[in-house]
Amino acid sequence: MSKVFISNEEITKEWMERYGGYDENETKIELKQLNIKSIPEGLCYAYSNQLTYLNVSGNNLTTIPESIGKLSNLIILAFFQNKISTVPESICELSSLTRLSLNTNKIKVLPDRIGDLGSLKDFCL
Numbered sequence: 840m841s842k843v844f845i846s847n848e849e850i851t852k853e854w855m856e857r858y859g860g861y862d863e864n865e866t867k868i869e870l871k872q873l874n875i876k877s878i879p880e881g882l883c884y885a886y887s888n889q890l891t892y893l894n895v896s897g898n899n900l901t902t903i904p905e906s907i908g909k910l911s912n913l914i915i916l917a918f919f920q921n922k923i924s925t926v927p928e929s930i931c932e933l934s935s936l937t938r939l940s941l942n943t944n945k946i947k948v949l950p951d952r953i954g955d956l957g958s959l960k961d962f963c964l
Contacts, residue, residue: 866890872897880906888912896920896940908932919943919963931955939963 866889868882875898883906892915900921907916908929915938923944931952938961946964
């Protein structure tokens with residue numbers, strides 16, 4: 840994998856292991872209950888083609904990065920139990936998404952195109 844820097848740290852196997860979510864095939868990332876305040880844009884670019892599962896629940900996130908739409912093979916996305924108030928329009932680009940968990944946040948408005956997620960089977964708000 841090419842090196843991508845996040846807050847002066849490379850996204851490497853060691854970085855992901857330290858934050859609790861490295862999968863050898865780099866298709867699954869879990870960063871649950873780590874008191875994370877933001878998801879760096881670089882994470883979405885680094886795993887844009889292979890990531891199928893992203894769970895960042897139980898943190899202190901206030902935003903979802905706009906680059907989330909780059910995760911083109913994402914099937915499951917869990918952002919529940921955070922402090923998110925808005926959802927970026929780019930989330931509507933996730934055409935493979937079957938499960939989206941945004942419950943227990945502060946979201947009041949969803950993107951207009953959220954209904955375009957044709958593969959979505961389970962949506963928790």
